[in-house]
Amino acid sequence: MNSFITIAGVVLIGLMLLVLVRVIKGPTVIDRLVAVNVIGTKSIVLLLFSGIIFGQLEMFVDIALGYGLLNFIVSIAASRYYQHRRCLEQKGQPS
Amino acid sequence: MEYIAYILIVVGLVFFLGTSIGLLRFPDFYTRMHAAGKGDTLSTVLILAGCIFAVASQGEMSWLIGLKILLIINFVFIGSPTATHAMMDAGERAGAKPWKKKGGDK
Numbered sequence: 001m002n003s004f005i006t007i008a009g010v011v012l013i014g015l016m017l018l019v020l021v022r023v024i025k026g027p028t029v030i031d032r033l034v035a036v037n038v039i040g041t042k043s044i045v046l047l048l049f050s051g052i053i054f055g056q057l058e059m060f061v062d063i064a065l066g067y068g069l070l071n072f073i074v075s076i077a078a079s080r081y082y083q084h085r086r087c088l089e090q091k092g093q094p095s
Numbered sequence: 096m097e098y099i100a101y102i103l104i105v106v107g108l109v110f111f112l113g114t115s116i117g118l119l120r121f122p123d124f125y126t127r128m129h130a131a132g133k134g135d136t137l138s139t140v141l142i143l144a145g146c147i148f149a150v151a152s153q154g155e156m157s158w159l160i161g162l163k164i165l166l167i168i169n170f171v172f173i174g175s176p177t178a179t180h181a182m183m184d185a186g187e188r189a190g191a192k193p194w195k196k197k198g199g200d201k
Contacts, residue, residue, distance in 0.1 A: 001097060001100075001149060001152065001153060004101065004104075005104075005149065008104050008105075008108060008142075011108055012108065012111070015108075015111050015112060015115045016115075018115040018116075018118075018119060019114075019115050019118055019119075021119060022118050022119055022127075028124065028186075028191065030124055030182060030185060030186040030189065030191060031124055031127060033182055033185075034118070034124075034127060034128055034131045034182055035118060035131070037131070037135075037178055037179075037182070038114065038115075038118065038131050038135045041135050041136075041139050041171065041175060042111070042135075042139070044139065044143075044167065044171070045139060045142045045143065045146075048143065048146050048164070049146075052146065052149060052150065052153075057150060057157075057160050058157075058159075058160060061160055061163040061164060061167070062163070064167060065163065065166065065167055065170070068167055068170055068171060068174070069170070072170075072174040072175075072177075072178055075178035075181065075182065076177075076178060076181050079178070079181040079182045079184070079185035080181070080185070082185055082189060083184065083185035083186075083188040083189050
């Protein structure tokens with residue numbers, strides 16, 4: 001069971017790196033925000049995986065719950081912040 | 096009990112593969128949001144349900160841990176579409192343009 005969880009965690013990290021490409025080269029701010037939200041949601045799963053591997057799931061479940069709440073609040077706050085800005089267009093194109 | 100956990104985690108990883116490929120290859124903000132909103136929520140819920148079965152298969156079933164993971168599932172199931180809706184609203188108010196096919200009618 002532990003080896004399967006380890007392999008699943010490695011695959012999950014690889015797919016999160018694929019999403020990180022969108023964070024780096026995303027043309028607008030909102031694209032980066034979406035990708036960061038996806039990475040944050042997957043970090044909850046990764047915390048639970050590390051809890052199962054280390055055998056201390058009682059502690060890691062609480063950390064994952066707190067991280068999920070924080071991720072949700074960050075997404076709401078950042079989307080409320082960037083909806084007033086006019087900096088979303090690409091650099092070459094006039095607004 | 097173990098094989099249910101294997102199946103759920105593998106199906107969740109397949110859904111997350113679809114999410115990441117869609118997030119990389121879709122041409123527009125709105126279509127990327129379409130891939131990220133649904134696939135992310137479903138894959139997270141599936142993998143966490145698989146974690147419940149994995150915990151249950153390891154020795155004694157601590158029901159408090161299962162209850163907390165169910166709490167996380169409930170929170171993700173409510174919170175992630177709400178965050179997606181808020182980001183979609185922000186992109187639409189900031190003036191992100193929808194993608195159009197090249198050479199189509201303007």
